[in-house]
Amino acid sequence: MADINITDNGILVATLRGELDNHEANRIRAHISSTIFTGQVRAVIWDLEGLGFMDSAGIGLILGRMRDLAPMGGETLILNPTATMEKIFSFSGLGQNIRHCTVETAIGEIGGVAHGQ
Numbered sequence: 001m002a003d004i005n006i007t008d009n010g011i012l013v014a015t016l017r018g019e020l021d022n023h024e025a026n027r028i029r030a031h032i033s034s035t036i037f038t039g040q041v042r043a044v045i046w047d048l049e050g051l052g053f054m055d056s057a058g059i060g061l062i063l064g065r066m067r068d069l070a071p072m073g074g075e076t077l078i079l080n081p082t083a084t085m086e087k088i089f090s091f092s093g094l095g096q097n098i099r100h101c102t103v104e105t106a107i108g109e110i111g112g113v114a115h116g117q
Contacts, residue, residue, distance in 0.1 A: 002028050006035070009111050010042040013103055017050035025057035029064060036068045043110045044069065047103050049080035058085075059092055077106045 002024070003015040012035060014028065035041055044065055048054075066076045078089060078098050089098055099106055 004028070004031060004035075006040065007107060007111075010040055011107055011110055012036075012041045012044045013047060013107075014044065015047040015050070015103075016054075019053040020051060020058045020061070021053075021055065022057040025061045029061050032065050033068050036065065036072075036074075039072075041069070041074065042072060043075040043077070045077045045079060045103060045106050045110070047079045048082075048085060051082075051085070054085055059088060062089075062094070063092065075110050077110065079103065079106055 001017045003017075004012065005015075006012050012032065014032065016028075020028075032044065036044075046062055051058075062076065062078065066074075068074075069076065076097050078094060079102075080100055081089060081098060086095075086098055089095060099109070101109075
C-alpha cells in the first residue's frame with residue numbers, strides 16, 4: 001500500500017507500508033512518473049518506515065524515479081529503511097540518500113534555507 005502526496009513546494013512524499021512487490025511497484029511507478037513529468041515535483045521522499053518487505057522491484061522503482069527527476073536536478077531521500085533494505089540501498093549506491101528521521105525533518109532538509117526556500 002502507498003500513500004502519495006505532494007506538498008505545496010513540490011515535494012512528493014510516498015509513504016509505503018506492508019509489502020512492495022512487482023505489481024504494486026508498477027502501479028506506484030506509473031503514478032509517480034506521470035506526476036514528475038507534469039513538472040510539479042522537484043523532490044521525492046520515500047518513507048519506508050512501515051514497509052516490511054521489498055524486492056528488487058522496489059530498488060528499480062526508486063532508481064527509476066531518480067532518473068526521472070535528474071533532468072530537473074531533483075532530489076531523492078529514502079527514510080527509515082529496515083537494516084536489510086539499508087544494506088541493499090548502500091550496495092546500489094544510494095547510501096547517501098538514506099535518512100533516519102521524520103518526513104517533516106526531511107522536507108525541511110530539502111526545502112530548507114540551504115536550498116534557498
